[in-house]
Amino acid sequence: MTPNKLPQLAPTVFITALFAAACANPKRIDEGVLTVMRNGDRIEAPTRAVDAATTQSLESQIAGRERRDSLNAVAFGNCAPTVCASLGRGEIALGMTEAQVLAATRSTDIAWTARRSGGVAVLSPRDAEAGPRDAAGPVALVQLAGGTVASVTYREPQGLRTVSNASDANDANRTRAVALVKEGDALAAAGDFTAALDRYDRASVVNRADAELQYKMAASLDKLLRPIEAELRYRMFLNQLEIQKIDAQSNANAKLADAIARARERIIVLEKK
Amino acid sequence: MTLRHLFPARARLAAGALLLLSAGACFSKRVTRIEPTAVTDLSGRWNDTDSRLVANQLVEQTLAAGWAKRYTDQHGGEAPTVIVGTFANRTMEHIQVGTFVKDIERALITTGAARVVASSSERGELRDERKDQQQYSRADTRARPGQELGARYALTGELQAIEDVDGRERVVFYQVDASLVDLETNTKVWVGQHKIKKYVERARFGL
Numbered sequence: 354m355t356p357n358k359l360p361q362l363a364p365t366v367f368i369t370a371l372f373a374a375a376c377a378n379p380k381r382i383d384e385g386v387l388t389v390m391r392n393g394d395r396i397e398a399p400t401r402a403v404d405a406a407t408t409q410s411l412e413s414q415i416a417g418r419e420r421r422d423s424l425n426a427v428a429f430g431n432c433a434p435t436v437c438a439s440l441g442r443g444e445i446a447l448g449m450t451e452a453q454v455l456a457a458t459r460s461t462d463i464a465w466t467a468r469r470s471g472g473v474a475v476l477s478p479r480d481a482e483a484g485p486r487d488a489a490g491p492v493a494l495v496q497l498a499g500g501t502v503a504s505v506t507y508r509e510p511q512g513l514r515t516v517s518n519a520s521d522a523n524d525a526n527r528t529r530a531v532a533l534v535k536e537g538d539a540l541a542a543a544g545d546f547t548a549a550l551d552r553y554d555r556a557s558v559v560n561r562a563d564a565e566l567q568y569k570m571a572a573s574l575d576k577l578l579r580p581i582e583a584e585l586r587y588r589m590f591l592n593q594l595e596i597q598k599i600d601a602q603s604n605a606n607a608k609l610a611d612a613i614a615r616a617r618e619r620i621i622v623l624e625k626k
Numbered sequence: 627m628t629l630r631h632l633f634p635a636r637a638r639l640a641a642g643a644l645l646l647l648s649a650g651a652c653f654s655k656r657v658t659r660i661e662p663t664a665v666t667d668l669s670g671r672w673n674d675t676d677s678r679l680v681a682n683q684l685v686e687q688t689l690a691a692g693w694a695k696r697y698t699d700q701h702g703g704e705a706p707t708v709i710v711g712t713f714a715n716r717t718m719e720h721i722q723v724g725t726f727v728k729d730i731e732r733a734l735i736t737t738g739a740a741r742v743v744a745s746s747s748e749r750g751e752l753r754d755e756r757k758d759q760q761q762y763s764r765a766d767t768r769a770r771p772g773q774e775l776g777a778r779y780a781l782t783g784e785l786q787a788i789e790d791v792d793g794r795e796r797v798v799f800y801q802v803d804a805s806l807v808d809l810e811t812n813t814k815v816w817v818g819q820h821k822i823k824k825y826v827e828r829a830r831f832g833l
Contacts (some may be wrong), residue, residue, distance in 0.1 A: 386825060390665055390675075391665065392665055392666060392667055393664065393665060394664070394665040395661070395663045395664060395665070396663050396665060396675060396678045396679060396682065397663060398663075398682065399682045399685050399686045399733075402685065402686040402689050402690065403685065403689065403733055403736065403737055405689070406689035406690075406733075406737040406739050407736065407737040407738060407739075409695060409739075410694060410695065410698065410705065410737055410738045410739045411738060413695050413698045413699055413703065414698055414703045414704075414705060414738065415703065416703065417698055417699060417701070417702045417703020417704070418702065418703035419703075420702065420703070421702035421703060459701065459702050459704070460700060460701060460702050461699075461700075461702050461703075463699045463700055464699075464700035464701065464702075478700075479700060480696070480700060482808060482810075482811045482813055483696075483697060483700065483778070483808065483815075484700070485700070485701070
């Protein structure tokens with residue numbers, strides 16, 4: 354074929370291409386569509402499932418309440434006045450029996466797994482996330498020695514907190530404050546002074562007389578370029594230290610010597626600004 | 627003899643009126659009450675049938691999942707508390723998600739599997755009423771403030787659609803996902819799903 358014949362063949366080529374394009378339809382996938390519903394059919398409500406669920410929930414609620422009632426009867430039957438008061442408040446107290454622990458947490462034995470060896474038993478929630486809780490918070494572990502509670506461990510936002518003597522139980526907020534300060538230190542070390550200041554602020558509500566906390570807040574405010582508040586906090590830090598006492602107990606507070614010097618230095622600098 | 631002579635004017639007028647009346651009757655509106663459980667697909671878009679299918683499936687799935695029983699068993703017979711959150715409509719259609727969400731809510735309440743607390747949109751009005759009672763109601767009939775139940779789980783979900791159209795044919799696929807999230811730990815304790823696929827074919831000729 355000579356090149357000069359090509360223009361004459363152009364219509365033929367065009368028509369052939371058109372036919373080819375028409376044949377090349379998108380591939381139809383026909384797997385024999387199964388019709389599952391037509392106009393006029395009926396959709397019945399899931400009565401059977403609802404009835405079964407109603408029966409099941411009623412049964413499990415009745416069984417649970419009956420078990421709880423019998424546990425309460427045992428728990429309140431022979432409790433010392435302090436333990437009875439804790440039961441009434443829904444708090445686990447040291448010295449409680451296993452039945453009293455279940456009554457205080459408004460749970461039954463289904464909610465716990467128990468490991469027993471000798472005179473020691475350890476109760477831990479079967480479901481860690483939606484496990485039993487008392488008035489203080491979600492319980493992570495209860496240790497019983499000789500049939501009575503020796504220690505209780507709570508799951509808290511800052512980690513676990515164990516109560517193994519009476520003073521621990523009263524110090525729940527102080528423990529949380531210490532954890533908040535630790536968290537604040539970590540944030541300050543990472544350079545997030547706004548978040549660190551927030552943790553120190555929350556901790557200072559409990560630890561109002563903590564001079565070191567005041568210094569940390571002052572330093573964070575200083576880093577955040579808030580000089581007026583920083584200066585105030587530095588002054589509060591120095592006031593809380595009670596300098597005269599420091600002189601008397603210089604050795605005990607030697608670790609704060611650097612902080613004192615730094616605070617005084619910063620007050621001078623900030624005053625000049 | 628002409629038509630005018632055969633039919634007097636009055637008769638012609640009556641015949642004309644009758645003709646108009648019968649023509650009008652052909653286009654009159656017809657309303658029929660039908661069973662709410664009947665399947666009626668007219669346009670191929672989301673309709674009451676889809677809503678009921680989704681509600682039935684999600685109700686069955688959530689009741690069979692066992693999360694409520696587990697909670698009840700572990701909490702001395704106390705049913706879990708649920709709040710109904712948002713069901714997002716991520717389709718291009720206007721879909722009333724409230725119809726099947728209310729069906730799920732009703733199933734949870736009637737079975738006693740869970741206690742359902744008022745949603746955030748309902749709470750405002752209730753709190754106003756309670757506040758009002760503190761001032762105007764008799765002391766022994768006042769609803770006390772600060773006694774609301776905090777929900778343990780939130781029911782949320784979304785509705786998505788995929789559409790494929792070619793000429794007279796259209797395929798629409800709807801997927802409804804629902805999940806129950808533990809409000810304290812953000813753990814999903816149950817996930818339900820229902821899928822609907824519709825094939826719509828328009829007649830070659832017709833209005």
